Amino acid sequence: MRIFRLFYLLINIFILQLIQVAHAETEQVIRQGGLYLEEISEKDSQMHIMHDSNRLTTVEFNQKYYLLYGIPYNTKIGAHTVEVTANNQKRFIRMNLKSKKFDTQYIKIANKYISPSTNTLSRIEKERANISRAKEMWLNSNPDIKFIKPVDGITTGTYGTKRFYNNEEGNYHNGLDIAAPTGTHILSPSSGKVILTGDYYYNGKFIYLDHGKGLKSIFIHLDKILVETGQIITKGEVIGKVGNSGASAGPHLHWSVMLNKTYIDPEIFLNHRIIRYFSLED
Numbered sequence: 284m285r286i287f288r289l290f291y292l293l294i295n296i297f298i299l300q301l302i303q304v305a306h307a308e309t310e311q312v313i314r315q316g317g318l319y320l321e322e323i324s325e326k327d328s329q330m331h332i333m334h335d336s337n338r339l340t341t342v343e344f345n346q347k348y349y350l351l352y353g354i355p356y357n358t359k360i361g362a363h364t365v366e367v368t369a370n371n372q373k374r375f376i377r378m379n380l381k382s383k384k385f386d387t388q389y390i391k392i393a394n395k396y397i398s399p400s401t402n403t404l405s406r407i408e409k410e411r412a413n414i415s416r417a418k419e420m421w422l423n424s425n426p427d428i429k430f431i432k433p434v435d436g437i438t439t440g441t442y443g444t445k446r447f448y449n450n451e452e453g454n455y456h457n458g459l460d461i462a463a464p465t466g467t468h469i470l471s472p473s474s475g476k477v478i479l480t481g482d483y484y485y486n487g488k489f490i491y492l493d494h495g496k497g498l499k500s501i502f503i504h505l506d507k508i509l510v511e512t513g514q515i516i517t518k519g520e521v522i523g524k525v526g527n528s529g530a531s532a533g534p535h536l537h538w539s540v541m542l543n544k545t546y547i548d549p550e551i552f553l554n555h556r557i558i559r560y561f562s563l564e565d
């Protein structure tokens with residue numbers, strides 16, 4: 284009996300360790316497409332902290348102040364230094380990037396998205412210029428980093444996946460895909476301001492939201508846009524409906540998140556992962 288109990292105990296410890304390993308892997312935030320966070324003084328939080336002519340995000344959370352840096356997808360694994368300037372003084376952010384294995388996905392889309400006509404190319408160029416302008420905008424309000432999931436659905440694409448479209452290698456996947464029936468409500472994951480909407484060649488109907496201080500979200504392939512440029516949005520507000528517009532292979536929401544004009548993994552903001560990972564709450 285005692286031996287059996289010991290065996291039972293050992294099995295339990297083993298399972299617990301497995302869970303902890305799995306937890307540590309999914310929780311890893313300082314990695315490609317992840318983010319770096321550091322506590323700073325209130326005075327520093329009001330400065331323009333710049334990297335490569337991009338202003339970095341600062342956040343006030345529970346009466347403390349933090350600097351956030353979105354780690355680009357192509358950053359090398361291991362020791363990494365980011366040079367920033369604040370009030371013309373150089374500073375260095377040092378981090379140790381952990382590796383993360385990204386999946387590969389094969390997707391079928393209409394051929395017109397693989398080789399657009401000359402007329403369409405000029406349209407795409409104009410649309411890219413509008414998106415670039417939206418990326419440049421700065422809203423000086425404190426972002427709410429406790430995000431909620433914008434759509435209740437099935438995850439069909441994660442950040443960082445290497446993608447092949449009709450067997451041709453395309454860009455890495457820069458957001459999170461959540462499949463749900465056409466017409467499903469899209470909730471704003473956090474408060475913000477609508478900085479751009481449209482019906483673009485690749486994006487289809489989309490909404491660009493500024494959550495404040497360089498933290499932004501884009502929602503694409505919508506069926507309906509229910510907000511207007513300039514509108515102030517509260518967290519949880521219905522902003523649009525899930526669809527299949529643009530270069531999409533079925534009804535789903537594609538949601539991308541950006542910090543310092545860099546696409547990072549939206550899942551870092553879900554389930555309060557960022558709060559837990561950096562122990563921002565007691």
Ligand SMILES: [Zn+2]
Nearest residue numbers: 440459460537
């Ligand atoms: Zn997607």
